[in-house]
Structure formats: structure tokens, C-alpha cells
Amino acid sequence: MFPFTENEKIFIRHLKQKYKEHYDNIQTIPYVKDKLYSISTVFVEGGMEYYTGSNWQKMNSYNEIAVIPPGTSKRSFILGGAGHGKSTLTLQYAYDWCNEVRNSFSSSFEIMILLRLRQLVGIQSVYTAIRRFILPKHSRLKEIDIKDIMENSSSVLLIFDGLDEYPQQDLSQNSDVTKILLSRIFPNFEVVVTSRYLPQHFSERIKRFRLTGFNEQARQRYIRRAITNEESKSQTIMQTLHKNPVTEYFCQVPLFFVMSAHMSHEDKEFSSLKTVTGFFKYMIKCFHMHMRNKLDDANVQHFFLYEKDHRELDLIAFRGLSGEQGRTVWTKEYLCERLGESFYQQYKRIGVLVEEDILEDDPTYHDSVKTQTQVSFCHKLFCEWYAAHYVTYVARSDTVNLQEFLKRVNQAGNQYMYRFACGINFEAAEKLIMYVKSKPDGNKFATLCLMEQEDKIESFLDIVKDLLSKKIELHKDINNFRQRFTLQLLETASRKNVSQNI
Numbered sequence: 001m002f003p004f005t006e007n008e009k010i011f012i013r014h015l016k017q018k019y020k021e022h023y024d025n026i027q028t029i030p031y032v033k034d035k036l037y038s039i040s041t042v043f044v045e046g047g048m049e050y051y052t053g054s055n056w057q058k059m060n061s062y063n064e065i066a067v068i069p070p071g072t073s074k075r076s077f078i079l080g081g082a083g084h085g086k087s088t089l090t091l092q093y094a095y096d097w098c099n100e101v102r103n104s105f106s107s108s109f110e111i112m113i114l115l116r117l118r119q120l121v122g123i124q125s126v127y128t129a130i131r132r133f134i135l136p137k138h139s140r141l142k143e144i145d146i147k148d149i150m151e152n153s154s155s156v157l158l159i160f161d162g163l164d165e166y167p168q169q170d171l172s173q174n175s176d177v178t179k180i181l182l183s184r185i186f187p188n189f190e191v192v193v194t195s196r197y198l199p200q201h202f203s204e205r206i207k208r209f210r211l212t213g214f215n216e217q218a219r220q221r222y223i224r225r226a227i228t229n230e231e232s233k234s235q236t237i238m239q240t241l242h243k244n245p246v247t248e249y250f251c252q253v254p255l256f257f258v259m260s261a262h263m264s265h266e267d268k269e270f271s272s273l274k275t276v277t278g279f280f281k282y283m284i285k286c287f288h289m290h291m292r293n294k295l296d297d298a299n300v301q302h303f304f305l306y307e308k309d310h311r312e313l314d315l316i317a318f319r320g321l322s323g324e325q326g327r328t329v330w331t332k333e334y335l336c337e338r339l340g341e342s343f344y345q346q347y348k349r350i351g352v353l354v355e356e357d358i359l360e361d362d363p364t365y366h367d368s369v370k371t372q373t374q375v376s377f378c379h380k381l382f383c384e385w386y387a388a389h390y391v392t393y394v395a396r397s398d399t400v401n402l403q404e405f406l407k408r409v410n411q412a413g414n415q416y417m418y419r420f421a422c423g424i425n426f427e428a429a430e431k432l433i434m435y436v437k438s439k440p441d442g443n444k445f446a447t448l449c450l451m452e453q454e455d456k457i458e459s460f461l462d463i464v465k466d467l468l469s470k471k472i473e474l475h476k477d478i479n480n481f482r483q484r485f486t487l488q489l490l491e492t493a494s495r496k497n498v499s500q501n502i
């Protein structure tokens, strides 16, 4: 289609190799390592909407990102809450590009670059990032070649995954990512950025999309594609998930749905879970249990200890989510030193921590290639889970100043850290809920945190009483976060027969 130079051909081949590695190795449950899926098997289209300037409109396909909303901006944001499928969608774009899928958005570009922003710790140059994180060790292409190819290419699609995890996300630094996002460089490249939230720096002109999750049809399609083709089995999975109020509610979030569907297929204990914290606790227990089953008796005690005692990991996770230089990727050496080799190996084995080899930041690497192993949590929610443990530990102390302690943790980007913390320890929860309430618009979020405490029926009754005493407006935009929450409160109230108690 395009007249390619030799270097371009090599570059494109390398890009495709790397993307294939990612999109062909999807783990639906982190501890199940022997069952890897290709994006082409598991991807189902969830809901997607675009912002018209005054409201959100439904889209028919993720490929419409090219044409709507009409406008000149070449900068698009795809927003979505935790686990809503932003990274998965970027892999689908990569798949379409690599396989030149007809009529797809990405396949119309000569070059597509997909970078995971959490990896760019201390890296300012986009060429360095591409050389280190995408090209293979022995590629003959140097940063200067990549620069040359990109500058001379007529059509480039850049996808930056996870701006909320970008170590320099305040965008005050003069990195290429910042310059690209603000169109100071490469104004003609098409740039797509995924993020849990929209940072303040962006003008109204930027195109905005959002992922709204899985509806009933998407869930059924997923089960048929990734779990079972048999109608009766697929019905049983759906019924198990519907029976449980927590899984039923969270099934709209693809991550929770996918994990629940796979686990409920294999595990009967599932139906008794009542809160997201309960769900996560159970999931982590399964991770450890699954591994223990494979171990000989002599090691059992050892692994039990690691399951309960993870204070150092909690601290690392918390620091990762807070601070100006917040990072959610670390070097293997650093983690092994902090956590101890055997703890590290255990968490890697069960799938909570995942490794990726990248080129070392060494200007001489073209002569002697050196690699470095970077480590991150298998999903950012796991980082929030362990950070939440640290928060409960600190929040329980009598002397702690929560305003000070939590001031650097972005609440919009790390909601689950707060919610998990409230579910893990009730003493800490009381303080945290007070803290959350003190923030602007904090009442509703505080209630969400409160819901993590399974036994707090009295507080729950007060909230529902308050809710029912006011006019409740429900709009057709059922994906609105607060509205979903209001619906969840009412649904739970009706299940618990609250009206009799009010």
C-alpha cells in the first residue's frame, strides 16, 4: 500500500512482532498461566460513546473513532473507569493494524505506535521509549533511524495507553509525550490516549470518547467466545452471576465480568460474595490457593505467611500511587531487594506481579545489548488493593493526619484504593469516610465506601432514608457513575426490604 524504505520495513516488522506478543497472550485470570487467549478470540465490543460538546452519544463501533465527532482535532481521549477495557481496546487496534483488517480505524495508518505510559519512568524521548519497549534487542535500528522514519512517514497513529499511570502525568515536564499531547510536536499524527480521567490541561477541542462497559449481549457474547459454546453451560454462568448482587452489579465492568465469569465457571463458592472488597479478597485467596495446590507440603507454611504478610508490598504499592513521581512499574532488582527474593518469586508465580524485559537505559547498548526486567502489578486494581492495606495500617494510627497522608493520591484515579481500604478494616474506614466526606462532592463517594462494610446496615438505612426523602432523578444516561450508584443503592434497598424499616 505504501512505498516503504528498507528501514521502514524492518521497523514495521518489529512493531508487528511486539504487538502480536501482547495481543496473543491475554490472561483472563492472572494465575491461570497455561490458558492464554488471543484478542481475536476474546474481544467483544462493549459500549462506547463520544462527547458532542454538550452530551454523550452512543457509537456503533470502536472504529467510528476515526469519523466522529467531526472536527479537526487529531488528539482523542478514550476515557473509562478501572477495568473498563481501555488497554484491551488498544490491543484490538493493534490487532487490526497488524492484520490489516478491512475498514478498521487503525489499519489505514502506515505506522502505528502503541506505548504503555506507565513504563516511561524517567524517559523523555518517544524514540528512546520505542527503542526500549517495542523493538527487539538485536534490532539494527537506532533511535535516530526511528526518528527519521517517523518524521518522514505520511500517516502515523500514536496510541498512549494509561495517561493516569504516566509517571509525569502532571504534564509539567518537557517530555515528548507532553509535547505530542499538546500538539507542540507531530501535530499531524493521529494520537489516541487512554485514561481513567481527563486531566485539566486539555482544551475543549480535544475529541473525547468513553467506554461504558458490557451490557447483557456483550456478556453473553463473551461467554460464548471465551468460555463455552454450550447454551446450557452459558446459561448456568449467567444465572450464577445474576444471583449474586455484587457480581451482577459489577458485571458491567469488563474486568470484573471476565474474572467472575471464568471463576464462577470453575468455582461454586462464588455466589456468596457481597462487596467488591469481598470479591477481591476471594480472588486473591484463589490466586494463593491455586498455587498452594501445586506445592508439596513442606512449602505450605511458607506460602501461607506470604499470603497474609505483605506489608512491604503494600508500602511500595501505596508509594506507587502517590507522589509527584508516582510510578507503578519497578525494576526487578529493586523489588527483590525490597521484598526479598522468595516473596517476590511467590507473587510472580501466582500472577500478581508480572515481568517484562526491556532494553536497559544505556547509551552503549548498540554494542552490547543489555536488558532489564521491569515489573508491574498484573492490573492496576491489584496495586490499589495492596496500597489499600497500607492505607488501613496508617489510618488506624491515632496521630495520623489523613489530609497530609493522602494529599498526593489522586482520588478520581484511585477510587478503589479508598473503597478497598474501607472494606478491609472498619476502624480505618470510619476515619477514611470522614476524610472523603470532607472533600468537595464527597458524600456520594463516602457512601460508596461505606457500602464496602457488609455489616453497616444501620448506616445504610440512614443513607437510603435520606435518598428516598428527596426527589430522585434518573436520566437515560445510565452509565453515569453516580446514577449507577444511586440505582445500586435502590436495588440493594429493595433486596433487603428496607422500606419496612424506614
Ligand SMILES: Nc1ncnc2c1ncn2[C@@H]1O[C@H](COP(=O)(O)OP(=O)(O)OP(=O)(O)O)[C@@H](O)[C@H]1O
Pocket: 027, 028, 042, 043, 044, 045, 046, 080, 081, 082, 083, 084, 085, 086, 087, 088, 089, 162, 196, 222, 254, 255, 256, 258, 379, 380, 381
Ligand atoms: N472489550 C473486551 N472484550 C473482552 N475482554 C475485555 C474487554 N475489555 C476488557 N476486557 C477484560 O477485562 C480486563 C481488564 O481490561 P483492561 O485492562 O483493558 O482495562 P483498563 O480500562 O485498561 O483498566 P485500568 O484503567 O484499570 O488499567 C482485560 O484483561 C480483559 O480480560
